[in-house]
Amino acid sequence: MSALILRLSNELIVSLPADLAQRAGWQDGMPLQAVVSAQGLELHPVGQVLPYTADWRIRQAQLRERATALGVYEPDRRDQEYWQIVSPLMEELDHELYA
Amino acid sequence: MPTSTFLRGQLWWAAVPYLPEKPLDVLRRSKAGELRVALTFKHRPVLVVQSDFYNAQPRYNYLVVAPVHSLKAEDEARLRRVNYAADLVLEAGEGGLPQPSVIFLNQLRTLHKNVAENFIGQLPPHRIEEMDARLAFCLGLL
Secondary structure (H helix, E strand, O other), X not given: OOOOOOOOOOOOOOOXXXXXHHHOOOOOOXXXXXXXXXXXXXXXXXXXXXXXXXXXXXXXHHHHHHHHHHOOOOOOOOOHHHHHXXXXXXXXXXXXXXX | OOOOOOOOOEEEEEEEEEOOOOHHHHHHHHHXXXXXXXXXXXXXXXXXXXXXXXXXXXXXXXXXXXXXXXXXXXXXXXXXXXXXXXXXXXXXXXXXXXXXXXXXXXXXXXXXXXXXXXXXXXXXXXXXXXXXHHHHHHOOOO
């Protein structure tokens, strides 16, 4: 485990100590993909078959982005008018069974 | 063995087992010693949300679906304004449905593949993306 100091930049370039990158088998100029998750940030060479968790985190980030754009995280706006429409439909579902 | 093939995002008419009484009322009556119930079938549209991995397996007999309800035009506009996370609201004509519709993605159920009767249509790609994001939210995957 190596302790590094983070330096932020708007350029799409990641700098790492050369010995650390070489230990990972990475070369200078190699394209990387960044996987963001609640646990932190992972870097993987582009084209490499990602471990399942990294693959899922990419998909999860895409879904979260889409859900945000759809307004899924906005405050609950269900009002009386909403329930007047939805309650009879839900009532109908109460009669249905699994097959 | 299932006789049809299914894909995620398809809409089908299905014969869904339906009790004229609510199952919870039947349970109460059954506990009181009365056991006879009348089971009927209701024809309703459903949306296939299950993975194509399972849809394609001929020896796997089940489908995970979400129920589809038709809406009046003014109700469609109201549900769009509310934009509740679990509600996938479709315009008339989308997915082969003649009327505006709402699909409750927090009301998933499992049906036998053989109760799916007739193919209605397929959701367009942008609605499948919407379905994925809303479903992931409903299932606590985000």
